[in-house]
Amino acid sequence: MNIIGLICILIAQFFSGAGIVRLFRxxxxxVPSWCLSMITGVALTSFVPCFMQLLGIPITHTYTAISIxxxxxxxxxxxxxxxxxxxxxxxxxxxxYELPFILVFLFLIVSSxxxxxxxxPTPRDVLAGAxxxxxxxxxxxxxxxxxxxxxLHTTNNQFKSPYLTSLQIIYKLYVCPFGQLWLGSLFVPLxxxxxxxxxxxxxxxxxxMVLLMYFAIPDAFAYTxxxxxxxxxxxxxxSGFYFLTQYILHKRQxxxxxSVFLFGIATYxxxxxxxxxxxxxxMPAFNYYKxxxxxxxxxxxxxxxxxxxxxxxxVCMHIFIPNFVPAKLxxxxxxxxxxxxxxxxxxxxxxxxxxxxxxxxxxxxFGYYMYFFMAILTFDLIFIRxxxxxxxxxxxxxxxxxxxxxFLGYLLPLFDVLNTTKRGLxxxxxxxxxxxxxxxxxxxxxxxxxxxxxxxxEPDTQTTTAPRPVVASAKQKEGKAKK
Amino acid sequence: MHFKINLTLIAxxxxxxxxxxxxxxxxxxxxxxxxxxxxxxxxxxxDIEQRKISRFGYSYVIYKEVAGVFASAKxxxxxxxxxxxxxxxxRRVTNLAVVEPAIFYYFTGHKAVWYNSPGVAAANCALVPDxxxxxxxxxxxxxxxxxxxxxxxxxxxxx
Numbered sequence: 001m002n003i004i005g006l007i008c009i010l011i012a013q014f015f016s017g018a019g020i021v022r023l024f025r026x027x028x029x030x031v032p033s034w035c036l037s038m039i040t041g042v043a044l045t046s047f048v049p050c051f052m053q054l055l056g057i058p059i060t061h062t063y064t065a066i067s068i069x070x071x072x073x074x075x076x077x078x079x080x081x082x083x084x085x086x087x088x089x090x091x092x093x094x095x096x097y098e099l100p101f102i103l104v105f106l107f108l109i110v111s112s113x114x115x116x117x118x119x120x121p122t123p124r125d126v127l128a129g130a131x132x133x134x135x136x137x138x139x140x141x142x143x144x145x146x147x148x149x150x151x152l153h154t155t156n157n158q159f160k161s162p163y164l165t166s167l168q169i170i171y172k173l174y175v176c177p178f179g180q181l182w183l184g185s186l187f188v189p190l191x192x193x194x195x196x197x198x199x200x201x202x203x204x205x206x207x208x209m210v211l212l213m214y215f216a217i218p219d220a221f222a223y224t225x226x227x228x229x230x231x232x233x234x235x236x237x238x239s240g241f242y243f244l245t246q247y248i249l250h251k252r253q254x255x256x257x258x259s260v261f262l263f264g265i266a267t268y269x270x271x272x273x274x275x276x277x278x279x280x281x282x283m284p285a286f287n288y289y290k291x292x293x294x295x296x297x298x299x300x301x302x303x304x305x306x307x308x309x310x311x312x313x314x315v316c317m318h319i320f321i322p323n324f325v326p327a328k329l330x331x332x333x334x335x336x337x338x339x340x341x342x343x344x345x346x347x348x349x350x351x352x353x354x355x356x357x358x359x360x361x362x363x364x365x366f367g368y369y370m371y372f373f374m375a376i377l378t379f380d381l382i383f384i385r386x387x388x389x390x391x392x393x394x395x396x397x398x399x400x401x402x403x404x405x406x407f408l409g410y411l412l413p414l415f416d417v418l419n420t421t422k423r424g425l426x427x428x429x430x431x432x433x434x435x436x437x438x439x440x441x442x443x444x445x446x447x448x449x450x451x452x453x454x455x456x457x458e459p460d461t462q463t464t465t466a467p468r469p470v471v472a473s474a475k476q477k478e479g480k481a482k483k
Numbered sequence: 484m485h486f487k488i489n490l491t492l493i494a495x496x497x498x499x500x501x502x503x504x505x506x507x508x509x510x511x512x513x514x515x516x517x518x519x520x521x522x523x524x525x526x527x528x529x530d531i532e533q534r535k536i537s538r539f540g541y542s543y544v545i546y547k548e549v550a551g552v553f554a555s556a557k558x559x560x561x562x563x564x565x566x567x568x569x570x571x572x573x574r575r576v577t578n579l580a581v582v583e584p585a586i587f588y589y590f591t592g593h594k595a596v597w598y599n600s601p602g603v604a605a606a607n608c609a610l611v612p613d614x615x616x617x618x619x620x621x622x623x624x625x626x627x628x629x630x631x632x633x634x635x636x637x638x639x640x641x642x
Binding site: 152 | 484486488490491493494497498510514515525535538585586594595597602
């Protein structure tokens with residue numbers, strides 16, 4: 001493995017991401033800001049080979065390095081103009097009781113990274129698609145390469161987003177022959193950011209427990225080292241959704257703009273995300289309606305949310321495929337020809353329940369994560385009956401993914417249950433974590449722990465502050481008076 | 484401090500309890516602590532080809548051997564006619580998984596076709612079963628050879 005190459009790529013990703021995060025004027029504390037910069041940077045660098053191909057630049061070691069350098073410099077302009085030193089806020093160090101969890105998380109992270117590095121890509125979808133294209137791009141220095149001269153009639157993977165292909169090209173050129181390590185550049189920042197989101201809302205011990213459950217979802221963990229589109233799609237869909245909730249809660253326009261951008265990236269990775277974002281847009285629309293905004297403004301703002309995803313959809317479907325893929329994609333042929341039969345939608349919905357949630361297969365895929373969520377939600381519904389706005393929005397997001405995936409299955413018969421829908425359901429996982437951070441039951445336990453912790457630390461603070469000598473001197477005075 | 488120690492004990496206990504749940508215990512042991520997947524076992528085998536062989540299996544070895552034969556026999560523009568999986572299974576070839584042409588190209592850098600591929604007429608080699616449950620590489624020299632094979636394969640569906 002080329003360590004220097006890896007470090008250079010990580011630096012390029014970090015700075016290009018940091019530049020864009022700064023451009024959007026996102027207000028975050030230090031660690032989440034770093035994580036978000038890294039996540040954004042991964043997606044941004046994936047554009048480089050596409051731009052090179054578009055401009056007719058050969059995809060070689062030297063030209064790609066120059067292009068990545070120039071692209072990073074371009075994206076970093078917001079960091080330089082006006083020049084400001086990076087804001088280094090206080091980093092909260094983990095407490096003693098977080099350490100056992102952190103050790104477990106480190107073990108899981110190292111296992112995932114090691115497997116990313118060690119094993120070659122295996123899913124059939126990438127071996128007959130992105131990985132194949134990337135391998136021959138590296139050999140032939142062009143993304144329009146000899147792969148298109150072979151028989152591809154048994155696969156449609158060449159029509160998928162260039163996101164995976166591009167990242168594979170970069171990592172194959174500079175890091176290791178199997179590429180893939182970029183998955184770690186998404187996974188590690190995601191879990192650290194998620195941990196910070198949880199810790200901001202609930203007691204650290206509970207945050208650790210929630211994160212442990214997140215890590216221990218068998219299939220979701222496996223896709224942190226098995227390269228496919230869905231893990232990345234989950235990361236960007238969640239990020240976009242999170243910033244949309246922050247916009248609704250705090251009315252910060254940059255959060256909205258950033259959310260539009262992140263949803264756009266999610267659509268760039270999997271174009272059908274457009275349908276889910278369209279459903280998500282009902283959330284701000286309802287909010288505007290409650291604020292009694294005039295209908296044309298509601299429509300305009302809702303359309304603004306769709307701007308990013310629609311832009312990236314057009315880039316993928318109308319620029320990338322016609323110009324880079326020397327084969328024709330029959331989009332109309334993929335759509336359900338019998339859309340009037342709505343029963344197919346409900347059949348799909350029940351198939352999701354029967355095959356992916358309430359089944360042995362469901363347990364193998366998600367562990368007990370879904371059941372645990374249902375138990376907590378039921379408890380909150382029966383005993384607590386109070387939901388914060390963020391909790392309600394997280395539940396809405398979960399609903400969008402659940403009903404939206406069934407809708408996609410009804411719309412596109414190729415969108416099967418056991419593979420595509422299964423991986424699509426990963427998108428609910430971080431949303432469930434966001435719900436846990438706001439769950440009535442968990443926040444009550446959290447408040448109790450916080451109170452106890454504060455109470456337990458009070459005697460310690462008394463020893464170091466002024467009151468004690470005052471009390472002591474008063475007693476001394478009393479004693480003197482008695483004498 | 485006592486409270487923090489108590490919380491630390493709770494943390495350790497909850498991790499132990501979590502991984503004592505049979506499902507998660509099984510996941511931990513088979514997927515993460517499995518000796519065959521451990522860092523120390525895998526670290527001994529860092530060669531790229533060996534890693535590919537251990538991941539893709541026996542079929543990958545066969546396809547690489549086929550590519551080797553193409554090179555040693557100096558076959559110009561080799562195009563391999565792939566047999567349907569069911570055809571091989573029927574002839575007791577059980578340990579070879581037939582891959583699609585795209586994956587064959589990824590493994591070897593050479594073209595392959597199915598009997599129903601658009602460029603099947605260009606096929607000049609084929610993988611055919613012998614009588615011992617193995618496959619051998621056969622040159623297709625005449626259009627009749629090719630047609631006979633296609634006719635035999637057409638009875639089988641390509642997965």
